[in-house]
Amino acid sequence: xxxxxxxxxxxxxxxxxxxxxxxxxxxxxxxxxxxxxxxxxxxxxxxxxxxxxxxxxxxxxxxxxxxxxxxxxxxxxxxxxxxxxxxxxxxxxxxxxxxxxxxxxxxxxxxxxxxxxxxxxxxxxxxxxxxxxxxxxxxxxxxxxxxxxxxxxxxxxxxxxxxxxxxxxxxxxxxxxxxxxxxxxxxxxxxxxxxxxxxxxxxxxxxxxxxxxxxxxxxxxxxxxxxxxxxxxxxxxxxxxxxxxxxxxxxxxxxxxxxxxxxxxxxxxxxxxxxxxxxxxxxxxxxxxxxxxxxxxxxxxxxxxxxxxxxxxxxxxxxxxxxxxxxxxxxxxxxxxxxxxxxxxxxxxxxxxxxxxxxxxxxxxxxxxxxxxxxxxxxxxxxxxxxxxxxxxxxxxxxxxxxxxxxxxxxxxxxxxxxxxxxxxxxxxxxxxxxxxxxxxxxxxxxxxxxxxxxxxxxxxxxxxxxxxxxxxxxxxxxxxxxxxxxxxxxxx
Amino acid sequence: xxxxxxxxxxxxxxxxxxxxxxxxxxxxxxxxxxxxxxxxxxxxxxxxxxxxxxxxxxxxxxxxxxxxxxxxxxxxxxxxxxxxxxxxxxxxxxxxxxxxxxxxxxxxxxxxxxxxxxxxxxxxxxxxxxxxxxxxxxxxxxxxxxxxxxxxxxxxxxxxxxxxxxxxxxxxxxxxxxxxxxxxxxxxxxxxxxxxxxxxxxxxxxxxxxxxxxxxxxxxxxxxxxxxxxxxxxxxxxxxxxxxxxxxxxxxxxxxxxxxxxxxxxxxxxxxxxxxxxxxxxxxxxxxxxxxxxxxxxxxxxxxxxxxxxxxxxxxxxxxxxxxxxxxxxxxxxxxxxxxxxxxxxxxxxxxxxxxxxxxxxxxxxxxxxxxxxxxxxxxxxxxxxxxxxxxxxxxxxxxxxxxxxxxxxxxxxxxxxxxxxxxxxxxxxxxxxxxxxxxxxxxxxxxxxxxxxxxxxxxxxxxxxxxxxxxxxxxxxxxxxxxxxxxxxxxx
Numbered sequence: 006x007x008x009x010x011x012x013x014x015x016x017x018x019x020x021x022x023x024x025x026x027x028x029x030x031x032x033x034x035x036x037x038x039x040x041x042x043x044x045x046x047x048x049x050x051x052x053x054x055x056x057x058x059x060x061x062x063x064x065x066x067x068x069x070x071x072x073x074x075x076x077x078x079x080x081x082x083x084x085x086x087x088x089x090x091x092x093x094x095x096x097x098x099x100x101x102x103x104x105x106x107x108x109x110x111x112x113x114x115x116x117x118x119x120x121x122x123x124x125x126x127x128x129x130x131x132x133x134x135x136x137x138x139x140x141x142x143x144x145x146x147x148x149x150x151x152x153x154x155x156x157x158x159x160x161x162x163x164x165x166x167x168x169x170x171x172x173x174x175x176x177x178x179x180x181x182x183x184x185x186x187x188x189x190x191x192x193x194x195x196x197x198x199x200x201x202x203x204x205x206x207x208x209x210x211x212x213x214x215x216x217x218x219x220x221x222x223x224x225x226x227x228x229x230x231x232x233x234x235x236x237x238x239x240x241x242x243x244x245x246x247x248x249x250x251x252x253x254x255x256x257x258x259x260x261x262x263x264x265x266x267x268x269x270x271x272x273x274x275x276x277x278x279x280x281x282x283x284x285x286x287x288x289x290x291x292x293x294x295x296x297x298x299x300x301x302x303x304x305x306x307x308x309x310x311x312x313x314x315x316x317x318x319x320x321x322x323x324x325x326x327x328x329x330x331x332x333x334x335x336x337x338x339x340x341x342x343x344x345x346x347x348x349x350x351x352x353x354x355x356x357x358x359x360x361x362x363x364x365x366x367x368x369x370x371x372x373x374x375x376x377x378x379x380x381x382x383x384x385x386x387x388x389x390x391x392x393x394x395x396x397x398x399x400x401x402x403x404x405x406x407x408x409x410x411x412x413x414x415x416x417x418x419x420x421x422x423x424x425x426x427x428x429x430x431x432x433x434x435x436x437x438x439x440x441x442x443x444x445x446x447x448x449x450x451x452x453x454x455x456x457x458x459x460x461x462x463x464x465x466x467x468x469x470x471x472x473x474x475x476x477x478x479x480x481x482x483x484x485x486x487x488x489x490x491x492x493x494x495x496x497x498x
Numbered sequence: 499x500x501x502x503x504x505x506x507x508x509x510x511x512x513x514x515x516x517x518x519x520x521x522x523x524x525x526x527x528x529x530x531x532x533x534x535x536x537x538x539x540x541x542x543x544x545x546x547x548x549x550x551x552x553x554x555x556x557x558x559x560x561x562x563x564x565x566x567x568x569x570x571x572x573x574x575x576x577x578x579x580x581x582x583x584x585x586x587x588x589x590x591x592x593x594x595x596x597x598x599x600x601x602x603x604x605x606x607x608x609x610x611x612x613x614x615x616x617x618x619x620x621x622x623x624x625x626x627x628x629x630x631x632x633x634x635x636x637x638x639x640x641x642x643x644x645x646x647x648x649x650x651x652x653x654x655x656x657x658x659x660x661x662x663x664x665x666x667x668x669x670x671x672x673x674x675x676x677x678x679x680x681x682x683x684x685x686x687x688x689x690x691x692x693x694x695x696x697x698x699x700x701x702x703x704x705x706x707x708x709x710x711x712x713x714x715x716x717x718x719x720x721x722x723x724x725x726x727x728x729x730x731x732x733x734x735x736x737x738x739x740x741x742x743x744x745x746x747x748x749x750x751x752x753x754x755x756x757x758x759x760x761x762x763x764x765x766x767x768x769x770x771x772x773x774x775x776x777x778x779x780x781x782x783x784x785x786x787x788x789x790x791x792x793x794x795x796x797x798x799x800x801x802x803x804x805x806x807x808x809x810x811x812x813x814x815x816x817x818x819x820x821x822x823x824x825x826x827x828x829x830x831x832x833x834x835x836x837x838x839x840x841x842x843x844x845x846x847x848x849x850x851x852x853x854x855x856x857x858x859x860x861x862x863x864x865x866x867x868x869x870x871x872x873x874x875x876x877x878x879x880x881x882x883x884x885x886x887x888x889x890x891x892x893x894x895x896x897x898x899x900x901x902x903x904x905x906x907x908x909x910x911x912x913x914x915x916x917x918x919x920x921x922x923x924x925x926x927x928x929x930x931x932x933x934x935x936x937x938x939x940x941x942x943x944x945x946x947x948x949x950x951x952x953x954x955x956x957x958x959x960x961x962x963x964x965x966x967x968x969x970x971x972x973x974x975x976x977x978x979x980x981x982x983x984x985x986x987x988x989x990x991x
Binding site: 020174 | 510513683708815877
């Protein structure tokens with residue numbers, strides 16, 4: 006029996022039409038207004054033939070129009086393929102083709118992204134769309150929890166990025182799980198300074214509608230402006246990654262946030278102790294979290310009272326979620342490290358067109374994250390290694406394999422190994438170790454990458470080596486590379 | 499795809515073991531302790547052979563043991579048949595047989611209930627159960643949302659009471675829908691002075707575990723004690739019916755509740771305006787609600803800000819719920835009265851053993867409540883008539899048909915018609931109109947009812963008439979009886 010729920014934006018606009026839904030700069034929209042705007046956008050989309058279940062690419066910055074568009078696609082029941090604005094045209098084209106996208110709607114200012122495109126793709130800017138006539142079409146009255154709502158690409162250990170399919174149910178359960186953990190106050194407002202194309206930003210939109218709370222949207226993160234929102238009491242919750250929080254705490258100086266501010270949700274990898282200490286000093290309630298695109302946002306959260314007693318832990322699962330550690334097909338004992346597996350109604354039904362990865366990573370309802378960690382005696386999760394030596398740079402996930410694959414495609418490169426190295430600004434940045442077949446300048450390798458990879462993925466450092474560390478089965482041991490960096494640093498002091 | 503969630507008590511005890519789960523008088527239990535107690539009870543139940551999916555009758559008062567027992571049955575996965583302690587043995591036996599119950603667990607003090615029982619039924623008091631050895635058994639680790647959790651009997655227009663099957667999903671969605679409406683604060687505590695065998699009480703237990711908040715349990719309602727809990731700030735939410743609220747407001751005098759108290763959830767029929775006015779005076783935030791056993795508690799709620807602008811309305815639906823008014827198989831226009839139909843994941847999958855009622859009252863996912871009302875231009879629900887001229891007496895539902903059927907079985911009674919009449923203490927009480935075949939004293943009819951009906955169902959007044967008002971198709975017109983009463987009263991003044 007498939008569970009259906011009312012179309013959440015329509016229901017919210019019906020239940021609390023006058024409550025504030027969105028603030029962007031000086032402008033605000035109520036839920037009734039948000040719904041009306043989204044309907045206009047839906048009728049415009051009907052004008053270009055957008056249909057239920059069709060996959061539509063969205064390349065949007067953080068602006069109200071992107072929000073109207075994302076809601077409009079839900080009103081129609083189209084699947085939204087959220088495209089990262091920082092990707093190169095090559096990367097975008099892969100995702101568009103993989104998801105069978107024939108139409109991409111994009112921000113006016115991002116029009117140049119597809120300028121060099123050779124293949125046939127219908128590309129339409131927000132401005133162009135708004136000039137079209139509205140066509141009648143039946144909007145959704147209900148959502149089935151099994152329907153695909155959105156697709157977001159994530160890279161893995163090997164090969165191309167994979168499209169993570171997120172159902173309406175995944176988003177619903179994620180929102181509910183979060184509310185059961187963080188509570189829900191009538192006057193909550195969520196500050197969104199993370200990209201809407203990431204699950205971290207997109208999930209805020211969904212929560213806003215389900216909870217009936219305001220989204221305070223920022224075009225891009227700015228620590229001064231963000232602090233103003235939190236000091237004035239405009240927002241009560243904010244999602245951040247460590248880099249952002251660090252900049253905010255520095256900018257804050259001796260000021261404190263308004264008492265209404267009650268939750269700083271910190272994702273994207275563990276936070277340094279010094280930062281957490283500064284947050285305690287400033288009375289900032291930090292909730293560290295662990296989550297991923299495949300789980301439609303956070304699955305494990307550490308409440309502020311455990312910040313120091315469980316330092317380094319990501320916390321305990323959300324209410325509907327189960328976490329286990331698996332070692333050789335058995336469940337690990339407490340404090341024994343293994344692969345982190347997750348089960349819950351917020352977990353994706355699978356990757357698009359990737360039966361191999363689906364077979365490998367989904368077993369009896371459990372999702373194998375590829376991340377390593379352990380549970381302590383009390384069940385608190387400690388994440389030791391993000392999957393495939395994931396590099397998290399300013400909140401963006403970077404998969405070494407993707408960069409290695411690009412480097413390896415260069416004629417002069419025999420082998421490549423990429424790891425993350427510490428960076429004061431971004432937390433981590435990629436560093437490449439290369440074994441060369443012939444002479445090539447690092448400048449040229451950088452240029453080569455620039456054409457093929459989003460800017461944040463381009464290695465900030467290249468190190469030429471004679472060979473790469475490999476294990477018995479010839480698998481690259483990236484941990485060894487990390488040790489090499491440490492030895493290097495030590496030698497340099 | 500069936501959705502599973504973690505066993506909610508086990509998960510709650512894992513997530514927040516030290517948080518307070520239950521207070522009863524001077525004693526309190528944490529969630530870890532509540533889980534431990536429930537496990538002990540589950541192992542004892544295993545000792546008398548209680549199995550997964552078996553229907554077990556529970557006849558319990560409001561006490562911690564009943565709570566341990568109710569949770570224990572969930573740990574095993576048995577279906578709990580909640581028996582109303584005010585029923586006669588005849589009424590109980592009907593329900594026990596209908597639900598195929600072979601074992602009834604009951605409060606020590608209720609042992610006499612089954613004393614006159616002739617049929618073969620395993621009856622075990624709490625005390626007897628506790629003396630048994632514990633037997634090992636595998637407790638549930640997960641709940642499937644489609645599984646039947648509980649069965650509660652409700653009467654209808656005709657014939658015998660019907661067993662309403664409530665799934666784990668019904669309870670889950672009800673709890674989530676309520677939280678999305680009322681919010682969820684970390685320090686919430688819910689005062690439970692309604693019977694645990696009713697959905698109004700049972701649902702508080704479930705919410706407590708899902709939300710991680712305390713239940714403050716009262717053996718029975720007492721306005722002085724209840725006011726103490728609310729004035730001291732011990733409880734932040736309380737479920738009441740109008741009779742209770744009236745007594746509390748009178749007892750309160752010039753005192754006010756603690757600022758922590760944030761929600762008086764008022765069910766069981768509309769409240770008189772004078773009572774609502776006195777609540778406003780006392781700054782008591784009243785949330786009027788409409789709901790039923792079939793929807794696993796509230797489905798429509800009116801927030802305090804609309805108390806007077808929407809006087810008499812039950813409010814708007816909970817987030818996952820849809821409400822429509824149907825007239826002759828079409829959806830009514832605004833302000834047009836018709837049958838209230840409800841759709842949502844909190845709605846029962848159906849009545850036990852009642853394929854006729856199920857066919858009649860469930861269509862395309864919509865549940866036909868049998869209640870009449872209308873939606874205004876803004877979608878606020880106004881309930882005009884509870885189904886089958888339901889009489890609500892001190893929060894208990896009384897169905898005229900049930901009493902009429904008993905009266906009709908008496909040899910001296912040709913016809914009987916029952917309606918509710920106003921009562922200062924109980925809101926309403928039953929009044930019977932009888933057409934006699936031969937002479938009989940009203941005293942005898944009362945005695946006849948006493949043996950067959952719970953005390954609160956026995957007519958407080960008998961009126962002998964020559965004939966009953968019937969419509970063209972010979973259906974009893976209870977509304978006419980109400981008019982007769984009014985004329986009667988008028989003549990009397």
